[in-house]
Amino acid sequence: MQIINPATExxxxxxxxDTEATVNEKFAALRGGQPGWGAVxxxxxxxxxxxxxxxxxxxxxxxxxxxxxxxxxxxxQSYNELNGARSRIKWLMEHAAQWLxxxxxxxxxxxxxxxxxxxLGIIANISAWNYPYLVGxxxxxxxxxxxxxxxxxxxxxxxxxxxHIQRLLHGAGVPENVFQLVAGKGAAGEWLLQLPLNGxxxxxxxxxxxxxxxxxxxKLVPCQLELGGKDPLYVMDDVADVEKVAAAALEGVVYxxxxxxxxxxxxxxxEGVYDAFVRAYTEQARKLVxxxxxxxxxxxxxxxxxxxxxxxxxxxxxxxxxxxxxxAGGNRVERKGxxxxxxxxxxxxxxxxxxxxxxxxxxxxxxxxxDDAEAAELMGDTEYGxxxxxxxxxxxRAENVMRQVNTGTVYWNCCDRVSAGLPWSGRKHSxxxxxxxxxxxxxxxxxxxxxxxx
Numbered sequence: 001m002q003i004i005n006p007a008t009e010x011x012x013x014x015x016x017x018d019t020e021a022t023v024n025e026k027f028a029a030l031r032g033g034q035p036g037w038g039a040v041x042x043x044x045x046x047x048x049x050x051x052x053x054x055x056x057x058x059x060x061x062x063x064x065x066x067x068x069x070x071x072x073x074x075x076x077q078s079y080n081e082l083n084g085a086r087s088r089i090k091w092l093m094e095h096a097a098q099w100l101x102x103x104x105x106x107x108x109x110x111x112x113x114x115x116x117x118x119x120l121g122i123i124a125n126i127s128a129w130n131y132p133y134l135v136g137x138x139x140x141x142x143x144x145x146x147x148x149x150x151x152x153x154x155x156x157x158x159x160x161x162x163x164h165i166q167r168l169l170h171g172a173g174v175p176e177n178v179f180q181l182v183a184g185k186g187a188a189g190e191w192l193l194q195l196p197l198n199g200x201x202x203x204x205x206x207x208x209x210x211x212x213x214x215x216x217x218x219k220l221v222p223c224q225l226e227l228g229g230k231d232p233l234y235v236m237d238d239v240a241d242v243e244k245v246a247a248a249a250l251e252g253v254v255y256x257x258x259x260x261x262x263x264x265x266x267x268x269x270x271e272g273v274y275d276a277f278v279r280a281y282t283e284q285a286r287k288l289v290x291x292x293x294x295x296x297x298x299x300x301x302x303x304x305x306x307x308x309x310x311x312x313x314x315x316x317x318x319x320x321x322x323x324x325x326x327x328a329g330g331n332r333v334e335r336k337g338x339x340x341x342x343x344x345x346x347x348x349x350x351x352x353x354x355x356x357x358x359x360x361x362x363x364x365x366x367x368x369x370x371d372d373a374e375a376a377e378l379m380g381d382t383e384y385g386x387x388x389x390x391x392x393x394x395x396x397r398a399e400n401v402m403r404q405v406n407t408g409t410v411y412w413n414c415c416d417r418v419s420a421g422l423p424w425s426g427r428k429h430s431x432x433x434x435x436x437x438x439x440x441x442x443x444x445x446x447x448x449x450x451x452x453x454x
Contacts, residue, residue: 033177038147051172085133091420119147121198129155138435224433229386236392237272246280258362385427389415
């Protein structure tokens, strides 16, 4: 399997793909190793994960450059991802013992009762390329802390990073028969679905997530899906600093080259500040530096693959054809790599794909709205339900809108952020289940009820 740098279109590596036979061999190894790992104390498992966390920092230069080379994200953002991953790992380590400990419900009397949390067993972690460290640690860290073995399939667009993760976990003391990487494309994922695993945890598109859920439904095992979004941002007419809000919205749209499940993908602005917001947003978008993601000055790198470039150009063409106006960017950059200028579209509505289909790139439509009621209605007009953001001087007014949107996460005066202490979940086509917070720790264990008499 060839690894291609999306900024240069050059082959930067080759990885041997797994076969059905090697996938079965790895599963057999995990089946032998999981009981021993499950019997290890939580404290020992935490210590292994702590050494892995330290290794991410010790090797951050090489890890960041590898991530940028195969994903195209600007180098500083690769460092940011590694730092963010370490913060999440530390939170999970600090709270694992509390939420994995047995709980006495009735501690005295003729019949005592308690709950013990046991590992699920062997789980599949089918991960994503856009944030391979962050979305990966959401799953494989609490899975390992909970005593599970993990079959980890990184995206084919982040395989080199996945190999680093496996190497560092093994070096930190996680046994080889507890964590195994499966390298490959769709066929490798298919072989995982055929195995008698004890849980499936997927990060990626709604289309693939639905296929996985349908395929494993008869197994009656946990299936968690962290899927995409069409996340809205609403700007109320009482904001104090329109330029500051525009800058925050722009970062929410274009960070990681716009390739984030919780990126801002559509913006609604109340008519009293609409013109000022569009002007400020457009001026700032035009100043973004597009170029080599290894260059420290670069703010926008390439998309991950050529198909995504064509998809975004198609969304822009659809919008313009239905009456939208392209006021900035939106052109293919004439250079090697899969580059597109950040696009700003106005005079948009929900007849246009850019306002209803997931974009996954630095493209956004900005729509004028009359009031909060219209904004809330449009924000809810979607098949997705991941995040929604409201900018306003009044929390009470913003909260009224946030309560109306059917999303797993809402933001007031911020956007596009994740906290280890809060559950990360989607509604509707944005997913099933949750990671992070204490609920994300408990997602990888199963309760056993003890009735103790005598």
